[in-house]
Each structure stands twice: as structure tokens, then as C-alpha cells.
Amino acid sequence: MNNSDLAYAGLGPCEEHEFELVELVDGALAAERVMAVQQHLEGCGRCRAFVHEMRAIDASLAGALPQVRLSADFDARLQERIAQLARAVPKEAARAAAEDEYRSILRELRRGLTWRAALNAASAGAVGAALAFGIGAVAPAALQSTAGLEPLAGPLGLYVAGIAVVGGLLAPRLLRRSPGLPMLG
Amino acid sequence: MGTAIEEHLAAGRHARAFDLIVPEYKDRVFRLAWTMLKNRAAAEDATQETLVRVWKALPGFDGRAQLGTWIYAITRNTCLMELRKRRPTVSFDDPDSHEAQAAAASVATGPASDPERDNLLRLVETLPANQQEAVRLFYLEERSYEAVAEVLGMPLGTVKNLLFRARKRLAELARPDEVEAA
Numbered sequence: 001m002n003n004s005d006l007a008y009a010g011l012g013p014c015e016e017h018e019f020e021l022v023e024l025v026d027g028a029l030a031a032e033r034v035m036a037v038q039q040h041l042e043g044c045g046r047c048r049a050f051v052h053e054m055r056a057i058d059a060s061l062a063g064a065l066p067q068v069r070l071s072a073d074f075d076a077r078l079q080e081r082i083a084q085l086a087r088a089v090p091k092e093a094a095r096a097a098a099e100d101e102y103r104s105i106l107r108e109l110r111r112g113l114t115w116r117a118a119l120n121a122a123s124a125g126a127v128g129a130a131l132a133f134g135i136g137a138v139a140p141a142a143l144q145s146t147a148g149l150e151p152l153a154g155p156l157g158l159y160v161a162g163i164a165v166v167g168g169l170l171a172p173r174l175l176r177r178s179p180g181l182p183m184l185g
Numbered sequence: 186m187g188t189a190i191e192e193h194l195a196a197g198r199h200a201r202a203f204d205l206i207v208p209e210y211k212d213r214v215f216r217l218a219w220t221m222l223k224n225r226a227a228a229e230d231a232t233q234e235t236l237v238r239v240w241k242a243l244p245g246f247d248g249r250a251q252l253g254t255w256i257y258a259i260t261r262n263t264c265l266m267e268l269r270k271r272r273p274t275v276s277f278d279d280p281d282s283h284e285a286q287a288a289a290a291s292v293a294t295g296p297a298s299d300p301e302r303d304n305l306l307r308l309v310e311t312l313p314a315n316q317q318e319a320v321r322l323f324y325l326e327e328r329s330y331e332a333v334a335e336v337l338g339m340p341l342g343t344v345k346n347l348l349f350r351a352r353k354r355l356a357e358l359a360r361p362d363e364v365e366a367a
Contacts (some may be wrong), residue, residue, distance in 0.1 A: 018349075018353070019345075019346075019349055022345075022348070022349045022352065022353075023345070026328055026330070026348075027328070028330055028345075050356075053356040053359075054352060054353075054356065056356075057352050057355050057356050057359065058352070060301070060302070060305050060359075061305065061309075061320065061324055061352075061355075062324050062328075063302065064299075064302040064305045064306055065306075065309075065320075065321055065324045065325070067325065068215065068216065068219050068225055068228070068325070070211060070212065070215050070229060070232065071229060074211070074229065074232070074233070075207070075211075077233065078207065078211075078233055078236055078237075081233065081237055082203075082237070082240055085237065085240065085241070
């Protein structure tokens with residue numbers, strides 16, 4: 001900056017040219033505008049002072065801002081991570097397949113469970129029926145002797161059948177709710 | 186996007202495409218991360234994380250966005266997540282804060298202390314965040330407006346305007362009377 005321009009320092013450039021002046025400093029001003037802006041500069045001390053300031057700031061920033069670089073082992077570390085991920089992908093796929101298989105087995109087991117539960121229910125119903133029949137055979141006499149009631153021999157068959165049906169209906173539900181397959185033996 | 190990368194992506198050869206993406210984009214990803222995180226080690230970690238995410242997401246890249254735009258968006262998200270982890274938030278806008286001074290010191294590299302350079306870096310820290318990013322990237326990207334616009338995902342005119350206002354402000358702040366007043 002020459003002495004005459006020093007007087008303009010800090011006054012700021014002409015508003016209509018300031019943007020282009022910065023582009024001129026950056027070497028980014030459109031070619032068709034360079035001549036006109038330079039002609040303006042020749043006659044304008046304020047704009048010359050501004051361009052001088054911009055060039056000084058530009059040089060200072062270029063020198064002050066660190067030119068950061070990736071470390072030398074960056075690529076190797078990245079490759080290692082990617083390789084680990086690539087190995088993990090087949091493992092994940094294998095795990096997904098195993099989980100599918102596991103779910104499939106569970107479905108099969110549930111199907112089996114239903115049949116086996118039905119069988120268990122039938123046997124539970126049979127046991128219940130036998131017990132009820134036994135009670136029905138003994139209880140009427142006892143009740144008759146203590147309370148003077150009529151024997152229950154007549155409706156006994158209905159009681160037995162009802163207990164067997166209820167037992168048969170409830171047993172599969174109870175078995176399905178139970179979490180463990182071990183009860184199936 | 187390089188033609189070879191496009192071809193590999195179109196053919197579903199994602200691993201081959203990734204092999205070309207890394208040398209093409211890693212430095213710009215790193216510079217963008219550095220401008221956001223202001224710490225070399227954190228920026229390098231973020232660059233690794235970004236590229237790993239790119240590797241994972243590449244099979245889903247549909248080409249609707251420019252590859253570079255997509256990668257820089259992932260970079261910015263990665264850095265923003267890192268910044269959120271750093272809470273309580275460090276304000277770089279307050280030049281007198283201990284954190285801002287420490288941050289300014291951390292970006293100053295080189296063994297010799299240079300008061301003028303350190304002062305200029307402190308002044309840069311007082312700029313709004315978008316101006317700081319633009320300024321840092323501009324000088325890292327060899328003064329290319331286009332590169333800054335691509336990395337920041339901004340129109341060229343916006344980048345020019347940010348750089349203009351940033352340097353005009355720095356010039357004002359750098360004047361002796363302004364520094365004393367600041």
C-alpha cells in the first residue's frame with residue numbers, strides 16, 4: 001500500500017465494488033469484469049486500501065490455518081475395520097439362518113405340543129372320570145346315612161361325563177401356557 | 186462422481202466402488218470433519234466412522250443424490266453426533282472463554298509461537314460458525330469456491346458471500362484500534 005492509500009485504510013471500499021474486489025483477490029472474478037474493476041481501482045484509494053487489506057488477510061489466513069493431513073496408518077486402520085465388518089456379515093447371516101431354523105423348530109414343537117396336549121388331556125379326563133365315578137359310588141351312601149338324602153346313582157353318569165369333558169377342554173390350555181417342553185418328557 | 190465409481194455402483198460391485206471412493210473422498214471428509222470438530226484426532230476418528238458408514242450404506246445408495254453430497258451429509262451427521270457427545274457445549278463464539286482460547290491454541294500448529302498468527306486464529310473463532318467453516322475449508326481446499334460449496338452443500342453464491350463477510354470482518358477486527366476495542 002502506498003502512502004496515499006494509507007489515508008483510506010479503514011474507510012472501507014465502494015459498496016458497489018467490494019464483493020468483486022474480494023473475488024479479484026481470490027482470482028475468481030469473471031474475466032469480463034476484471035478490466036472494469038481494475039480501472040476502478042486505479043482511481044479509487046479506498047478500494048485500493050481494501051484490496052490491500054484483503055490480500056494481507058488472505059496471506060495471513062493461508063499461513064495461519066494448519067494444513068491438516070490424515071495420519072499415515074489411516075488407510076490400514078480403515079481396511080482392518082472394513083475387513084472385520086465383512087467377516088461379521090456372514091456371521092450375521094449365519095445367525096439369522098440359525099434363528100430361522102430355531103423358530104421353525106419351535107413351530108414344529110408347538111404343533112407336536114398340541115397333539116401331545118390333547119393326549120395328555122384325554123388321559124387326565126379319564127383319570128378324573130374314574131375318580132368321580134369312585135366318589136359318586138361312595139358318596140351317596142355316606143350322604144344318605146348322615147343327611148337322609150336320596151342316593152345320587154341316577155345323575156352320576158352325567159357328573160362323570162361333565163368332569164371328563166371339562167378336564168379335556170382345560171388341560172390343553174393349561175399345557176400350552178406352561179413354558180417348558182420338559183413336561184412332555 | 187468418477188465414472189468408474191458410477192459403473193461399479195450401477196453394477197452392484199459395491200466393494201470395488203468403495204475401494205475407489207476412499208482415495209477420492211477421504212481427504213475432503215477429513216477436512217470437513219476438522220473444520221467442524223477443530224481437533225485433529227477427533228476429525229480422523231470421524232473420518233473413519235464416516236467411511237465405515239458409507240461402506241455399510243453403499244448397497245442402499247440409489248444415486249438420486251450426488252455421491253459427494255451424500256458422503257458429506259454423512260460426515261456432517263457423524264460430526265454433529267460427536268459434538269453432541271461433548272456436552273456441556275463449548276461456546277466458540279465467546280473469544281474470552283477458556284474453552285475458546287484453548288480451542289484456538291489447539292488449532293495453532295507448529296512449534297514456534299507466533300502472536301500474530303495466534304491472534305488471527307482467535308479472531309477466526311469469533312466468526313459465526315458457518316463463516317468459520319467456509320474460511321477453514323476455503324484455505325484447506327486451495328481457495329476453491331466450488332469445492333467449499335460442494336462440501337458444505339451450499340450454492341456457490343452463498344459460499345462467496347460467507348467468505349466475503351468473514352474476511353471483511355477479520356480485516357476490521359485486525360485493525361489495531363478494532364483489536365483494542367474488541
